[in-house]
Amino acid sequence: MRNNHSFTLLRLSYKFSAFVFFLLVVVSAVQAQDYQTTVAKNGEGIYSLLKRHGLSPSEHLNTFIELNKGKLGSNNSLFAGQTYTLPQQESASQSPASGGAIYPIFGKAYEQVNPIDNSLQGAVYYLLSGHGGPDPGAVGRYGNHTLCEDEYAYDVTLRLARRLIEHGALVYMITRDENDGIRDGSFLEPDKDETCYPELSIPRNHLKRLQQRKDAVNKLSIKHKGSFQRLVIIHVDSRSKGENIDVFFYHDQRSKTGKKLANNLQQTFKKKYDMHQPNRGYHGTVSDRNLYVLKYSYPPAVFIELGNINHFRDQQRFIQSNNRQALANWLAEGLQTDFKNNK
Incomplete structure (x- = not known):
């Protein structure tokens, strides 16, 4: 079952639908490299921070929380002045060695x-x-x-x-x-x-x-x-x-x-x-x-x-x-x- 699941993800990575690519990025988010970072503003929450960077909160919220474990306050609040890692926003598989994407x-x-x-x-x-x-x-x-x-x-x-x-x-x-x-x-x-x-x-x-x-x-x-x-x-x-x-x-x-x-x-x-x-x-x-x-x-x-x-x-x-x-x-x-x- 695990091997079949891996094969499915590999095959999906070569489909051209942006939606499918996005799913692949989310599944592998914790392993990807070269993420962009941002500094939280005073009074800013995750939703407003994501929107400020053109990211959909409904799609990127869970990935953001996963990427920033240990940096969040109660109820996943943000600390002003803290640097946070942003989810990948490109609809593509990442290429960590070059800093680019496929x-x-x-x-x-x-x-x-x-x-x-x-x-x-x-x-x-x-x-x-x-x-x-x-x-x-x-x-x-x-x-x-x-x-x-x-x-x-x-x-x-x-x-x-x-x-x-x-x-x-x-x-x-x-x-x-x-x-x-x-x-x-x-x-x-x-x-x-x-x-x-x-x-x-x-x-x-x-x-x-x-x-x-x-x-x-x-x-x-x-x-x-x-x-x-x-x-x-x-x-x-x-x-x-x-x-x-x-x-x-x-x-x-x-x-x-x-x-x-x-x-x-x-x-x-x-x-x-x-x-x-x-x-x-x-x-x-x-x-x-x-x-x-x-x-x-x-x-x-x-x-x-x-x-x-x-x-x-x-x-x-x-x-x-x-x-x-x-x-x-x-x-x-x-x-x-x-x-x-x-x-």
């Missing part, structure tokens, strides 16, 4: 994620790449190759997720693919096996698909109530072959925070274009739009269009992996600016 969803070449800094500690991001499952989204042609929006938007989103984690954020991939990982090829093979967090089949019906994603985000948002939260939705546009467009941003018209988020991202892109292509100019816009997920999701949100999948120059933005990584890096930098401006 995230199989990024694929073998990129699954090892090592921390750069804690500049986004306490931030929670929900990353939603467009379409997926039965819907490939916009489709373009490049020679004999078919370019599907869902594959390229997903690859950029994965790269963004990895970058945010490197800076200490807690990240949820809402659209997920267990097989793809980050891919460095130019022409990403389309498939239909994407799921919605945690492991839900994506429906064909457009409205049901949007409702499913909105519900996934909102359930997680409730769990992380009180934390800094943002929803980032990434798409690729489809226009005539002659229309070259820059990365542009939508927000819900009622959300001042969403507008500020979009502006922070847009200004980051403008700065990057001024730096790397000073004579080109950047014309990406920020505007409001009445989109379902923007309108009904709880966290402040931004909807990003990466370019025109039918325009030759825009296609270079997608098919070259270093350009996809640059998009992810610039988005991450804009999100860091947004975090700093709203702390």
Whole structure:
């Protein structure tokens, strides 16, 4: 029985559901290394301390108590000025030797994620790449190759997720693919096996698909109530072959925070274009739009269009992996600016 239990845990560690990974971390919490620590504030209890660090009390309370035996007062109270160990908040198996963690969803070449800094500690991001499952989204042609929006938007989103984690954020991939990982090829093979967090089949019906994603985000948002939260939705546009467009941003018209988020991202892109292509100019816009997920999701949100999948120059933005990584890096930098401006 004990051997079967160990085999089950080992097998689960390679599943891609964030929830399953979290369970594995909790089971092995007392053995993991390189935990982050924090100092309790005057009058602070475990619930408020965990929330301050973007951790759900309902999920992390018991692990926190186990990690801090001997440091707690009566009824598990905290002592102001005492240093406490925080439960691991990443949904991945830990890699104690490097101080990083293993995230199989990024694929073998990129699954090892090592921390750069804690500049986004306490931030929670929900990353939603467009379409997926039965819907490939916009489709373009490049020679004999078919370019599907869902594959390229997903690859950029994965790269963004990895970058945010490197800076200490807690990240949820809402659209997920267990097989793809980050891919460095130019022409990403389309498939239909994407799921919605945690492991839900994506429906064909457009409205049901949007409702499913909105519900996934909102359930997680409730769990992380009180934390800094943002929803980032990434798409690729489809226009005539002659229309070259820059990365542009939508927000819900009622959300001042969403507008500020979009502006922070847009200004980051403008700065990057001024730096790397000073004579080109950047014309990406920020505007409001009445989109379902923007309108009904709880966290402040931004909807990003990466370019025109039918325009030759825009296609270079997608098919070259270093350009996809640059998009992810610039988005991450804009999100860091947004975090700093709203702390």
